Amino acid sequence: MPKAVRQLAGHLLRGLVMVWIVTTFTFVLVHEMPGNPVQAQYESLIEKGFSPDAASRQVAVTYGFVPHGSLWSQYGHYLSRLLHFDLGKSVSAQGVSVAKEVASAAKWTIGLVLAGVVLSFALGVVLGVVAAMRRNSRLGDGLSIAGSLLHGVPQYVMALVLVTLLTVKWPLFSTGDVNGLIQPGFNVAYIASIISHAVLPATAFALSSFGGYLLTMKSSVVSVLGDDFILAAELRGLSPGLVFRYISRNAILPLFTVLALSFGFMFGGAVFIESAFNYPGMGALLVSSIGQRDYSEMSGAFLLITVAVILANIVADLLYTVVDPRVRRASGT
Amino acid sequence: MTMTAGSGDPLVTAAVVGGGPSVQIRDLTVAYRIAGRDMAAVAGIDLELPPGSITGLVGESGSGKSTLALALLGAVQKPGRITTGSIEIDGVGDVVTLAPKAVRKARGAQIGYVFQAAQNSLNPLKTVGRQLLDLAKSHDVDDKQSLVRQAKSLLERMGLDAGRMLDAYQHELSGGMRQRVGIMFALVLNAHLLVLDEPTTALDMISQANILSIIRDVSTDRALTTLVVTHDIGVVAEVSERIAVMYGGRLVEQGPTTQVLRDPKHPYTRGLIRAIPRLHGDPALAQALPGRPPTLGTTPETGCVFRERCDVFARLQLPACVETDPRPTPIDGDRLVSCHAVASEHQQADREARA
Ligand SMILES: Nc1ncnc2c1ncn2[C@@H]1O[C@H](COP(=O)(O)OP(=O)(O)O)[C@@H](O)[C@H]1O
Ligand SMILES: [Mg+2]
Numbered sequence: 151m152p153k154a155v156r157q158l159a160g161h162l163l164r165g166l167v168m169v170w171i172v173t174t175f176t177f178v179l180v181h182e183m184p185g186n187p188v189q190a191q192y193e194s195l196i197e198k199g200f201s202p203d204a205a206s207r208q209v210a211v212t213y214g215f216v217p218h219g220s221l222w223s224q225y226g227h228y229l230s231r232l233l234h235f236d237l238g239k240s241v242s243a244q245g246v247s248v249a250k251e252v253a254s255a256a257k258w259t260i261g262l263v264l265a266g267v268v269l270s271f272a273l274g275v276v277l278g279v280v281a282a283m284r285r286n287s288r289l290g291d292g293l294s295i296a297g298s299l300l301h302g303v304p305q306y307v308m309a310l311v312l313v314t315l316l317t318v319k320w321p322l323f324s325t326g327d328v329n330g331l332i333q334p335g336f337n338v339a340y341i342a343s344i345i346s347h348a349v350l351p352a353t354a355f356a357l358s359s360f361g362g363y364l365l366t367m368k369s370s371v372v373s374v375l376g377d378d379f380i381l382a383a384e385l386r387g388l389s390p391g392l393v394f395r396y397i398s399r400n401a402i403l404p405l406f407t408v409l410a411l412s413f414g415f416m417f418g419g420a421v422f423i424e425s426a427f428n429y430p431g432m433g434a435l436l437v438s439s440i441g442q443r444d445y446s447e448m449s450g451a452f453l454l455i456t457v458a459v460i461l462a463n464i465v466a467d468l469l470y471t472v473v474d475p476r477v478r479r480a481s482g483t
Numbered sequence: 484m485t486m487t488a489g490s491g492d493p494l495v496t497a498a499v500v501g502g503g504p505s506v507q508i509r510d511l512t513v514a515y516r517i518a519g520r521d522m523a524a525v526a527g528i529d530l531e532l533p534p535g536s537i538t539g540l541v542g543e544s545g546s547g548k549s550t551l552a553l554a555l556l557g558a559v560q561k562p563g564r565i566t567t568g569s570i571e572i573d574g575v576g577d578v579v580t581l582a583p584k585a586v587r588k589a590r591g592a593q594i595g596y597v598f599q600a601a602q603n604s605l606n607p608l609k610t611v612g613r614q615l616l617d618l619a620k621s622h623d624v625d626d627k628q629s630l631v632r633q634a635k636s637l638l639e640r641m642g643l644d645a646g647r648m649l650d651a652y653q654h655e656l657s658g659g660m661r662q663r664v665g666i667m668f669a670l671v672l673n674a675h676l677l678v679l680d681e682p683t684t685a686l687d688m689i690s691q692a693n694i695l696s697i698i699r700d701v702s703t704d705r706a707l708t709t710l711v712v713t714h715d716i717g718v719v720a721e722v723s724e725r726i727a728v729m730y731g732g733r734l735v736e737q738g739p740t741t742q743v744l745r746d747p748k749h750p751y752t753r754g755l756i757r758a759i760p761r762l763h764g765d766p767a768l769a770q771a772l773p774g775r776p777p778t779l780g781t782t783p784e785t786g787c788v789f790r791e792r793c794d795v796f797a798r799l800q801l802p803a804c805v806e807t808d809p810r811p812t813p814i815d816g817d818r819l820v821s822c823h824a825v826a827s828e829h830q831q832a833d834r835e836a837r838a
Contacts, residue, residue, distance in 0.1 A: 377603070378598065378602075378603040378604055379603055379604050379605055379606050379607070379653075381558075381560070381598070382598040382603075382604035382605070382665075383606065384558065384587075384590070385553075385556055385558055385590055385591075385596040385598060386590060386591040386596070386618060386621075386668055386669075387587050387588060387589070387590035387591030387592060387618075387621055387622060388591075388617060388618065388621045389587075389620065389621040390587075392617050392620065392621055396606045396609075399606075399608055400606070400607065400608060403608075473608075474608065475607070475608060475610075475652045475654075476607060476652070476654050
């Protein structure tokens with residue numbers, strides 16, 4: 151399938167360009183930040199008695215570029231460090247590499263986002279089908295209205311409401327820090343801990359985004375119901391169960407596009423939701439790094455979120471190709 | 484006085500000889516409920532499909548042909564329903580009163596339907612073969628291999644590469660192929676009644692001719708009772724033995740195709756034929772029928788539904804045309820015409836002959 155390969159290559163190329171744009175953006179951001187943090191660290195090191203040489207080496211370790219020289223040479227230095235997956239060192243947690251910190255936060259966030267997406271997707275699809283089938287009844291109307299109302303509630307509002315209701319008013323869940331002693335990885339303690347801490351944030355994700363799936367699924371089912379091949383299947387005497395499967399499979403296709411978009415939405419939402427629930431993911435990392443003006447950590451988190459969104463988009467797109475034979479076979483010949 | 488010339492003894496004998504099921508539609512009315520009112524799209528129709536014959540149902544778009552065809556399968560679409568009448572199908576029973584599950588089972592098994600939009604009659608996400616297996620599952624067919632064999636032989640019979648067809652998705656098939664695959668699906672379970680709604684409408688000229696000859700051959704081979712629904716009287720002229728002309732939800736004329744085309748009685752039938760040069764020979768004389776067919780809302784409630792476009796009414800202004808809906812009158816033995824002018828002319832001729 152040379153065309154499929156070409157398609158994938160195109161995706162990756164576009165992804166790389168996006169990553170490049172984001173890295174350039176963070177470089178400029180850190181560089182042009184009021185009070186220039188790079189210059190500030192350099193000067194404070196000099197004050198502490200570092201030699202200019204040692205100080206600039208130290209700054210380069212932190213931010214990934216030397217504090218002087220032309221803008222272009224600083225930029226080049228920065229990019230070459232990135233190519234070695236060196237995101238610099240954290241300023242707030244002295245000596246810890248940003249790459250390590252971001253990676254460990256990412257593990258928590260990816261679990262949460264996946265849970266949120268799966269939950270909201272399943273909920274939206276099932277309720278969307280019900281809303282479409284019962285579209286002339288109160289149940290159908292109610293579901294559609296609930297869907298569009300919840301769809302309009304921003305994620306951070308949803309998160310705050312859940313926090314207030316379920317941890318303060320009726321303290322069913324704790325928002326304490328995840329046990330720092332647990333090794334992230336594929337072990338029971340980690341997974342159990344993720345589950346107990348992820349229930350609320352995942353619910354917040356699901357509640358604030360299933361409405362979109364519900365509405366898309368409903369309109370998609372209604373449009374498939376009017377398609378010729380559904381009547382044709384009924385006129386062939388196909389059993390109601392099979393007709394239902396024909397409808398749902400075809401109706402779910404447009405949702406993959408929404409799925410791709412929602413991954414970005416989810417990672418973005420992680421910023422608010424994680425900090426509301428004190429959940430140790432990338433969003434919380436980003437927020438705390440901003441609070442502590444830890445620019446190297448901030449740009450690292452920012453970069454990783456970008457990469458995650460791009461990868462999720464590619465996966466969703468490939469998924470679509472696999473599910474729809476019109477796309478799959480067209481790319482085969 | 485004989486009321487229904489079409490349902491005489493000859494047909495009953497034919498049913499015994501032909502063996503396949505015949506269809507008997509009596510006083511069928513199908514109405515769509517629009518803005519709280521039942522609007523009849525098919526009004527009080529009597530029609531019989533002799534076993535082993537091909538009948539062509541013609542009429543302009545909107546005359547109720549598809550509604551009638553769907554009624555045969557108990558599949559009138561919302562907000563429509565059958566309000567009166569019966570549809571007796573041999574080997575199935577009265578579709579109007581049959582339990583929904585029995586109707587579902589009869590579709591595909593005894594009654595094959597080729598959809599008006601056969602171009603899009605397949606699930607785009609499944610191969611033809613997979614959909615064939617779905618059909619088997621729905622109709623409790625245990626011997627799937629023989630079903631596949633049957634499908635292949637039908638496809639080959641229609642000049643297709645059977646293996647390739649079963650592996651294909653709808654979007655990989657041409658219009659003509661899709662139509663033939665549609666016919667395969669309609670017949671693979673050995674239906675004896677075949678209903679085709681506009682089987683050639685979306686096709687190019689060559690595929691049209693091809694499909695028509697396939698319909699003719701397959702119907703003869705399998706002794707099918709076939710109903711071909713079309714707005715194109717040329718199609719009917721080519722395949723059907725009998726013709727039924729529909730206008731505004733009524734059957735205005737029916738009879739053997741050759742007789743009706745040679746000597747159309749109803750002013751509407753005459754108009755239809757005049758509009759088609761290849762049927763009456765002289766392209767220079769082709770004349771489109773003036774005016775437009777009625778829609779559900781504009782169908783006259785009393786009198787003849789055709790009178791506003793009728794040249795005979797324009798000339799004679801018979802009061803009956805405004806007052807009563809003309810009933811089918813038997814003419815020349817095997818023909819039925821619903822027209823006041825034709826009926827009175829016929830009576831007069833009868834009286835003169837007797838005198
Ligand atoms: N589902 C429906 N709802 C309302 N009106 C319908 C529906 N289907 C058909 N009709 C109306 O019934 C009349 C007959 O339609 P149809 O049977 O499709 O005619 P034909 O097949 O001869 O073109 C038309 O006036 C059409 O507008
Ligand atoms: Mg039609």
